[in-house]
Amino acid sequence: MSAQTSSFQDFRNLLQHLGTETADRDMSDNERIHAAKSTFMRKLNGRKAVDLDTCIQCGMCAEACHFYEATLDEKYAPVYKFRLLRRFYRREISPMRLLFRPFTKDISVADLKEWQHYVYDACTSCGRCDMMCPMGINISTLIRVTREGIAAAGFMPPELRALRNEQRDQNTLFGVGSEQLKALIHDLGAKKINVPLDRPHADVMLLTTAADILLFPNALAATARILNKAGADWTICSDVFEATNIGLVSGDDPALKLSIKRIVDKATAISASTLLLPESGHAYQAMRWEGANEMGASLPFEVLSIPEFIAAQTEAGKLNFKPQDNGTSVTYHDPCRLARKGGVMQQPRDVLSAAGLELRETASTGRENYCCGGGCGEYVVKSSADLRQKAFEIKRREFDETDADAVVTGCVNCRINLAIGAENSGWQMPVTSLVETVAARLAD
Amino acid sequence: MTLLDFARGPGLQWALWIFVFGVTWRIVGAMFLMAKKDLSKARRKKYVADGVRTIITRSVPARSFEKRIRFQHISGYAWHFALFISVLFFAPHILFFESLLGFGWSHLPNTIILFTAAAATAILIALLLRRATHPVQKFISNADDYISIFVVLIPLVTGILAFAHVGARYETLLAIHLLSVEAMLVWFPFGKLMHTAMTMPSRYQAGTSFGHRGIKA
Numbered sequence: 001m002s003a004q005t006s007s008f009q010d011f012r013n014l015l016q017h018l019g020t021e022t023a024d025r026d027m028s029d030n031e032r033i034h035a036a037k038s039t040f041m042r043k044l045n046g047r048k049a050v051d052l053d054t055c056i057q058c059g060m061c062a063e064a065c066h067f068y069e070a071t072l073d074e075k076y077a078p079v080y081k082f083r084l085l086r087r088f089y090r091r092e093i094s095p096m097r098l099l100f101r102p103f104t105k106d107i108s109v110a111d112l113k114e115w116q117h118y119v120y121d122a123c124t125s126c127g128r129c130d131m132m133c134p135m136g137i138n139i140s141t142l143i144r145v146t147r148e149g150i151a152a153a154g155f156m157p158p159e160l161r162a163l164r165n166e167q168r169d170q171n172t173l174f175g176v177g178s179e180q181l182k183a184l185i186h187d188l189g190a191k192k193i194n195v196p197l198d199r200p201h202a203d204v205m206l207l208t209t210a211a212d213i214l215l216f217p218n219a220l221a222a223t224a225r226i227l228n229k230a231g232a233d234w235t236i237c238s239d240v241f242e243a244t245n246i247g248l249v250s251g252d253d254p255a256l257k258l259s260i261k262r263i264v265d266k267a268t269a270i271s272a273s274t275l276l277l278p279e280s281g282h283a284y285q286a287m288r289w290e291g292a293n294e295m296g297a298s299l300p301f302e303v304l305s306i307p308e309f310i311a312a313q314t315e316a317g318k319l320n321f322k323p324q325d326n327g328t329s330v331t332y333h334d335p336c337r338l339a340r341k342g343g344v345m346q347q348p349r350d351v352l353s354a355a356g357l358e359l360r361e362t363a364s365t366g367r368e369n370y371c372c373g374g375g376c377g378e379y380v381v382k383s384s385a386d387l388r389q390k391a392f393e394i395k396r397r398e399f400d401e402t403d404a405d406a407v408v409t410g411c412v413n414c415r416i417n418l419a420i421g422a423e424n425s426g427w428q429m430p431v432t433s434l435v436e437t438v439a440a441r442l443a444d
Numbered sequence: 445m446t447l448l449d450f451a452r453g454p455g456l457q458w459a460l461w462i463f464v465f466g467v468t469w470r471i472v473g474a475m476f477l478m479a480k481k482d483l484s485k486a487r488r489k490k491y492v493a494d495g496v497r498t499i500i501t502r503s504v505p506a507r508s509f510e511k512r513i514r515f516q517h518i519s520g521y522a523w524h525f526a527l528f529i530s531v532l533f534f535a536p537h538i539l540f541f542e543s544l545l546g547f548g549w550s551h552l553p554n555t556i557i558l559f560t561a562a563a564a565t566a567i568l569i570a571l572l573l574r575r576a577t578h579p580v581q582k583f584i585s586n587a588d589d590y591i592s593i594f595v596v597l598i599p600l601v602t603g604i605l606a607f608a609h610v611g612a613r614y615e616t617l618l619a620i621h622l623l624s625v626e627a628m629l630v631w632f633p634f635g636k637l638m639h640t641a642m643t644m645p646s647r648y649q650a651g652t653s654f655g656h657r658g659i660k661a
Contacts, residue, residue, distance in 0.1 A: 046478045054645075131509070
């Protein structure tokens with residue numbers, strides 16, 4: 001971890017107090033159940049119906065889940081995490097609902113409270129189970145719909161609720177807004193790193209994250225170096241710079257859409273042809289795969305993750321690297337939503353190779369990669385701390401087996417969770433970001 | 445009307461009607477729920493190829509998963525293989541299918557069929573015991589899981605008994621065997637035996653949705 005230790009401790013303290021003063025609106029039991037059911041009804045479609053009708057309850061998905069593997073607790077089998085949605089489907093939507101209803105228990109508030117633990121604390125929506133299912137069921141999507149229903153019922157964990165409210169109402173996260181971004185850019189300017197701020201028009205609109213600004217300012221500096229080296233016509237906008245989409249990770253659809261709309265409107269206003277996303281797996285999912293669907297039309301710009309951008313610029317000959325150094329080896333941690341759910345798996349590896357690094361793969365990699373343990377916003381949720389640490393240990397074991405010099409990842413949230421896990425367990429392997437690793441090896 | 449007459453006549457007819465109508469209703473009903481078109485820019489547009497490939501590739505678990513599910517993987521294949529051989533290549537079954545379809549095919553020797561039927565029965569009992577004892581399977585199982593196993597297990601057992609003429613008169617055993625098959629046909633559309641019809645569409649749509657994002661599902 002290359003974050004300043006004091007900043008990181010401050011950040012962990014901030015996480016400890018997150019959500020303690022956040023109350024959601026009062027809802028009666030009937031309102032909660034109605035909200036959950038309405039969400040389930042809206043979200044279920046033919047594809048999900050086929051998935052729900054195909055499940056044979058073989059339980060193999062448990063063997064793909066890091067939370068089950070770490071605890072051997074049968075409640076963490078992915079098939080059980082969407083059981084509530086399946087019950088709703090069988091009672092209310094299935095073509096056989098009239099026959100199923102008398103034998104299928106209705107959803108209660110107690111159920112919603114119980115499933116909050118399964119879908120928030122014990123699921124990072126990593127989608128590894130999707131790859132295991134012999135029936136081809138998109139299990140993580142079914143769990144996500146369950147999460148959305150529970151969020152609508154007012155049972156979102158308080159930490160995510162606090163962040164959701166902050167982003168929705170103040171357009172900041174962790175208290176980081178345009179002033180903090182401007183201050184960082186000012187500091188970078190003093191180090192002769194040019195970050196074009198608020199240009200009225202640019203080909204490339206770059207986003208960053210509050211977590212990077214707070215903890216990993218070198219990531220923005222490295223990204224700027226890469227963009228400048230590639231000769232890109234780019235800018236970052238002080239009023240819309242946040243890539244993190246708390247709506248997506250918390251299961252709040254309106255908040256998801258609002259964050260997407262802010263970015264789409266801004267990118268359109270500055271006539272950007274490319275929206276460049278920082279190292280954030282879920283931001284990639286939100287903009288690359290859900291942006292158009294949430295907006296109801298194709299996006300008027302291309303959405304690229306930073307590994308895709310670097311790989312393309314390297315291939316085009318716009319980025320060159322120093323000759324290979326002393327044979328530094330790294331292992332790459334695939335962020336789930338960038339890799340297994342996003343399709344960006346080869347580009348980071350190409351980039352690391354081009355930068356002269358020896359890549360050592362973990363035993364489970366690419367589409368079969370283990371989650372860091374804290375994805376989908378889970379690293380902020382206090383009630384999942386023990387489970388997260390256990391899941392982290394699986395990841396740590398795989399990292400250690402590579403005997404690499406460092407872990408490189410392409411997601412700030414993975415980086416934070418790995419740093420938390422490392423600090424908790426005294427693990428020493430350095431964890432850094434792809435963009436910082438690559439920028440440090442750019443030829444002058 | 446004897447029990448065998450009923451099993452061969454109205455019992456079979458009703459069971460087949462319920463089976464055909466129920467399966468069609470459930471598939472068409474699910475399809476009618478529809479899904480919105482994905483508006484995101486596709487990384488890859490070979491939907492049919494990706495869908496068909498996933499139907500095939502999901503038959504084999506990924507490398508890093510296989511060691512954790514080896515028993516279920518191998519027993520699942522062995523069970524389905526033994527069942528299909530027993531159902532499709534037993535001479536009296538082929539005569540039955542010929543009466544329904546108008547054409548038949550070659551049969552296998554009875555000793556082979558007896559072996560595959562016994563193997564299918566043994567594997568299914570093993571899978572039943574696993575479901576009743578394995579912590580995850582026991583926890584997630586409901587009535588459908590057990591009923592679906594029993595309605596398949598009983599025709600296997602009664603079929604072997606009828607073949608071996610053990611336990612009662614042949615006509616009685618045959619009637620019970622037919623009735624147990626009819627019970628399975630009646631249950632089929634309502635339980636998880638429906639996976640027989642749904643697995644390929646489910647795998648196909650996994651292939652297309654992941655393929656859209658450039659991922660081999």
